[in-house]
Amino acid sequence: MTNVLRVPKLDLPAILVQQNPQIDLRLDAYETSTRNFLAAVSNYTQHAVTEITKRKNKFHADKKAAAEKAQNIETETTQCKVKEIELISVLDREAEEKKEAEASVAQFRRQLASIKEKCASLDVEIEQHRIVAANLMRERRREHGILNVHAANIMPEMLACEDRLKCWIEGIGPDLTLVRFTHIDPADISREFSLVLDVSEPVIRVPTTTPGLPTLPIILNESSDSNVIIRRVRAAFVELVAQGK
Incomplete structure (x- = not known):
């Protein structure tokens, strides 16, 4: 704490009665007090300047930091706006894709419903065909049974006819019948002569004969x-043997 110079009260009448009146102004103390005051003022000023400079520097640093922060915030804001635009674009694209997907799903559902209806209709048709097939199968079995009965009845007669006529008939494939003859060549009664009948079409064809017959096209025409073809082919075989072939 700064010492304050205390000035004593002057006794002016007592001073004036002196032979050489003098007033002690205490200049040394004043000067000392003044120097102390000026030093205190100088210290205060220096401290104030230092504090002001410190605060100024801090203000400029805070201002720079705030400016940098504001710049960073502005940059981040710009980036966020760009991302927002991109996100909006993505959302719009996803919304469009979702709309297209929903339309596709609706179309697939309609197709599925139509397919289910067709399947139900086909199931009905299949069941009808199964019933028809079962009926046909029963009818075929019945006919097959009848044919077996007829075959059993005529088999002895057929074997007797084949042995008497020396002619054997057998199936060798779908719509193909093999007809074999013996007792045509007197020199070798066991020699076989044969022809194959193809009855797959309305007009009967003879793919092959053994041996070959040059007159076969005429016979077929x-x-x-x-029955007529078989008889005429046998006659042609007889004629062929007679010609020494």
Whole structure:
């Protein structure tokens, strides 16, 4: 704490009665007090300047930091706006894709419903075909049974006819019948002569004969009756043997 110079009260009448009146102004003390005051003022000023400079520097640093922070915030804000635009674009695209997907799903559902209806209709048709097939199968079994009965009845007669006529007929494939003859060549009664009948079409064809017959096209042109063809082919075999072939 600064010492304050205390000035004593003057006794002016007592001073004036002196032979050489003098007033002690205490200049040394004043000067000392003044120097102390000026030093205190100088210290205060220096401290104030230092504090002001410190605060100024801090203010400028805070201002720079605030400016940098504001710049960073502005940059981040700009980036956020760009990202927001991109996100909006993505959301719009996803919304469009969702709309297209929903339309596709709706179309697939309609197709599925139509397919289910067709399947139900086909199931009904399949069941109807199964019933028809079962009926046909029963009818075929019945016919097969009848044919077996007829075959059993005529088998002895057929075997007797084949042995008497020396002619054997057998199926060798779908719509193909093999007809074999013996007792045509007197020199070798066991020699076989044969032809194959193809009845897959309305007009009967003869794919092959053994041995080959040059007159076969003429025979086929003259008749399409299988019995007639068999008889005429046998006669052609007889003629062929007579010619020494």
